[in-house]
Amino acid sequence: MRKGALALLLLLAPTLAQPLPEALKKAPEVTAVVLARLEAETRRKDLERTLQDPLRTPLAELQARQAWELAEARLKRALAQAENEIASAYAQAYEALLQVGLAEKAVEVAELGLKATEIRLKGGGATSLDLLEAQNRLLEARKNLELAQKGRDSALAALAQLVGPWRPESVKELPTLPEGKVVETLLQEHADLLQLRQSLNLLRFQRGLLDESFAPRKDIEALEDQSQALETNLANLERTLRLGLEARYRQLVPLLQGVKAAEEAYRAAQERYRAEEKRFQAGLTSRLSLLQQELSLRQAELTLEQAKHAYLKAYYGLLASR
Incomplete structure (x- = not known):
């Protein structure tokens, strides 16, 4: 192997x-x-x-x-x-x-669809073009499977x-929306902001050590200018980060709503599949129709998981912005 x-x-x-x-x-x-x-x-x-x-x-x-x-x-x-x-x-x-x-x-559906088309062609219920289209659908499905693998x-x-x-497996429970002043907390803990605050505090401390009676005025003014520049940089960075964090936080609610909508769509797909399964067992529908309904169910499941994951990524992405 x-x-x-x-x-x-x-x-x-x-x-x-x-x-x-x-x-x-x-x-x-x-x-x-x-x-x-x-x-x-x-x-x-x-x-x-x-x-x-x-x-x-x-x-x-x-x-x-x-x-x-x-x-x-x-x-x-x-x-x-x-x-x-x-x-x-x-x-x-x-x-x-x-x-x-x-x-x-999808490959299974395409294979069965091709067989059905071949049978219909022999009975005069399908054309050569129908057969070609069924063959192309199968080729496309197999190509998609290879890419997915x-x-x-x-x-x-x-x-x-x-x-x-x-x-990995399906995420059973999503983390709840962060409570409290999450943006303020993230700003307080942000490493880049902390570094600027520390630099500002260090300059102010060094300024306090200078005796105006002995230290050259230019040295004092240089420290004061550096402090003012740092204050401006700190305020600008904090404002920019705050806007970004608030935007990230606002994304969470609609993403959770998207999860609820996807859950409803998935439950509806399950109901349709169960109904089609009963029809198939009663001999009222074909196996191809049942497989197509199962394919729709799997697509709804994928859509639900994608909605969950969109929220998860936004949630952990927000917490990582510190």
Whole structure:
């Protein structure tokens, strides 16, 4: 067996199927998070050493504390971004699995449709053009299946890079809308804003150390100019980030509404399939009609999962914007 085929079998092993919350637990193991955690630990130790130094200066203590706080903020961001990447890859992989199932069913429908056309042609109920069209539909369905299988392999491999061999499944429960002042919280924890705030505080601290009686006026004015420039940059960045975060947050409600609409459409498709199945069992409809209804049901299922995933990606994308 080729290595690629063996790897795929491992990826598809039923025992490896796990829900999204289990996959998200792998976020702390993502390389970027591991590196950010090491940096935060290093900065924490630096701060402890600085605080234990009896000869430390207030400036040295401030700089060590700022370095640790910034490293912690970057660790939180790395973890949130890793969860966002995992959620996105998980959703993509599950959709890819559904796409394969949908494509396989389409091939089955096209094969049966071709057989039906061949029989009708022999009985004079179809033309050569009908047969050609049925053959083309089958070729197209098989091509789509091949593309779907390649997409599945690629999506599962991308997910495996983040969490190891994994078979995703349908997301049963979506996270609820973030409560409270989520935008304010994300702005407060945003690493880039924190870095600017720290730089501003450091300049103000350095300005406070200067004695106007001895320090050259140009040095004092230079620090004051730098402070004003940083204040402007900080305000501009915060305004830009706030607009972006508010826009992301506003997307969540309509995306949840889209999930509800897709759920209703899926339930309706289930009802239609059950009705067609009863008709088929009673001999009132053909197997081809039943397969076509099953194909519609699978499409409705895919649409529902895509709606769920759109919300998931927006939700974790918002939390990663810090």
